[in-house]
Amino acid sequence: MSLVSVVIPTYKRDRVIGKVIRSVLKQTHQNFEILVVDDGSKDNTETVVASLIEEDPRIRYFCHDTNRGAQAARNTGARKARGEWIAFLDSDDYFTPKSLEARLIVAQSESVKVVHSKCLILKEDESMTAYGIPELDGYIYHELLTHYGPLFSGLLVAKEALESVGYLDEQIISYQDWDTVIRLAKHYPFGFVAEPTFIYDCRGNDTISQDLVREAEGYRQVFNKHFFEIVKHLGPRIVAHHYRHIANRYRSAGNQNAARYYHILSFLWWPFRLKTIYRNVQNLVQA
Incomplete structure (x- = not known):
């Protein structure tokens, strides 16, 4: 007991x-x-x-x-x-x-x-x-x-x-x-x-999850705190994954400048995804 x-x-x-x-x-x-x-x-x-x-x-x-x-x-x-x-x-x-x-x-x-x-x-x-x-x-x-x-x-x-x-x-x-x-x-x-x-x-309307700016800042804060462990154990693809999530949260919060910045960081850490997006766009155009 x-x-x-x-x-x-x-x-x-x-x-x-x-x-x-x-x-x-x-x-x-x-x-x-x-x-x-x-x-x-x-x-x-x-x-x-x-x-x-x-x-x-x-x-x-x-x-x-x-x-x-x-x-x-x-x-x-x-x-x-x-x-x-x-x-x-x-x-x-x-x-x-x-x-x-x-x-x-x-x-x-x-x-x-x-x-x-x-x-x-x-x-x-x-x-x-x-x-x-x-x-x-x-x-x-x-x-x-x-x-x-x-x-x-x-x-x-x-x-x-x-x-x-x-x-x-x-x-x-x-x-x-x-x-x-x-x-x-x-x-x-x-x-x-x-x-x-x-x-x-x-x-309720006073929960932290409904404060979109604070949510984006908190996610970025936790990611930055554990950044080196993420790089060490999981590599650049997961770093890019987190930057995309941060960008999406800033976009939801209405901060388009921050969203663009973190999307760019995501592509820099995992440029292969940018090639995939480019190929998909080409396929759509050709179709």
């Missing part, structure tokens, strides 16, 4: 934080503590959490004096965690009832220190669908250098593993889960739970 510390970073979410916490309280695995880290909210978050602490003393509340970002809030919770295992839950997501149990079973049966899982997406029309998280397990470092995968709310990590990689990088502004799992995968094999263990709520 391992103790799991569930870390919930939150900022201005007083309307939903109670439902998020109750999704943890309903777990089939009941040996847990909940660490709510308020990242400087000025709403009623503290009041809502205080009322729940009266019902269940396993809930602990911490508050930053100023808004320092989700990574800083996660780090505060992880460092104060008493559990052998740490699970992260964003303050607009919800655990399924067997979330902790299912991931602990895999962690213990496969003797791994990191587990991730599938999830469901809750859409604006209240419908739910499966999210395409890659089904990766074992030593997946190269796969994660190629593309992003596990999300924070699906992670179960041994606290000693987080400590060994220096906790989370608080400078990353987006794709923070991608950077975290890359750093963990460099040292540890992963386990995988095929059943969804959390619900990813995409109904």
Whole structure:
């Protein structure tokens, strides 16, 4: 019955934080503590959490004096965690009832220190669908250098593993889960739970995924941080692959100059693709 510390970073979410916490309280695995880290909210978050602490003393509340970002809030919770295992839950997501149990079973049966899982997406029309998280397990470092995968709310990590990689990088502004799992995968094999263990709520309009400029900057930031490892292990074709993704994100954000710049870098790193495009155009013209 391992103790799991569930870390919930939150900022201005007083309307939903109670439902998020109750999704943890309903777990089939009941040996847990909940660490709510308020990242400087000025709403009623503290009041809502205080009322729940009266019902269940396993809930602990911490508050930053100023808004320092989700990574800083996660780090505060992880460092104060008493559990052998740490699970992260964003303050607009919800655990399924067997979330902790299912991931602990895999962690213990496969003797791994990191587990991730599938999830469901809750859409604006209240419908739910499966999210395409890659089904990766074992030593997946190269796969994660190629593309992003596990999300924070699906992670179960041994606290000693987080400590060994220096906790989370608080400078990353987006794709923070991608950077975290890359750093963990460099040292540890992963386990995988095929059943969804959390619900990813995409109904809000304040999620980071809807900030397209920030998304493009975060992707570029993670790529630049791991650039030399990508070159070393995967070569120029994957570098070009990432530059194309960065270019497409800047285009979606409306920054056409940045999009053109990163498309040029993509072609410079893998010019064979440019030849392929040229041949395809020729074939279309001749047809």
